[in-house]
Amino acid sequence: MIRTRTFYVVLLVAALLVAGVLSYYASTSPDGLMHVADTTGIASSQKTHATDGSPLAGYGVSGLDHRLGKGIAGVVGVLVCLGLGLGLGRLVRRPAATDAPSSDS
Numbered sequence: 001m002i003r004t005r006t007f008y009v010v011l012l013v014a015a016l017l018v019a020g021v022l023s024y025y026a027s028t029s030p031d032g033l034m035h036v037a038d039t040t041g042i043a044s045s046q047k048t049h050a051t052d053g054s055p056l057a058g059y060g061v062s063g064l065d066h067r068l069g070k071g072i073a074g075v076v077g078v079l080v081c082l083g084l085g086l087g088l089g090r091l092v093r094r095p096a097a098t099d100a101p102s103s104d105s
Contacts, residue, residue, distance in 0.1 A: 012082070019074030024067050 037043040055062055056076060060069035 012078075015078045016075055019078045020071045023074040024071040026070065028066065 034043070037046075051057055053062075056073050059073055060066060061072045061076075062069070064072065
């Protein structure tokens with residue numbers, strides 16, 4: 001039987017590989033929604049948003065090659081989601097049950 005820690009480490013490595021390596025080779029063509037927005041003219045009414053100039057805007061890292069930036073942004077995304085998940089898990093975790101009842105005397 002595989003240990004829980006080993007399972008989580010393998011899962012994390014797989015997520016980092018998918019986010020970092022496979023996103024490097026992902027298509028640079030727009031997805032279906034962007035294609036429809038472009039062909040119908042909806043995209044022309046698009047406005048910039050508050051995070052438009054941020055380092056990870058547009059699923060990439062500003063100042064880097066587009067493909068490399070996508071891979072790094074994917075890895076950062078996995079790590080941010082992991083951190084948020086672990087932090088939220090700690091917040092909502094029940095306190096450990098004690099074996100001995102506490103005495104208030």
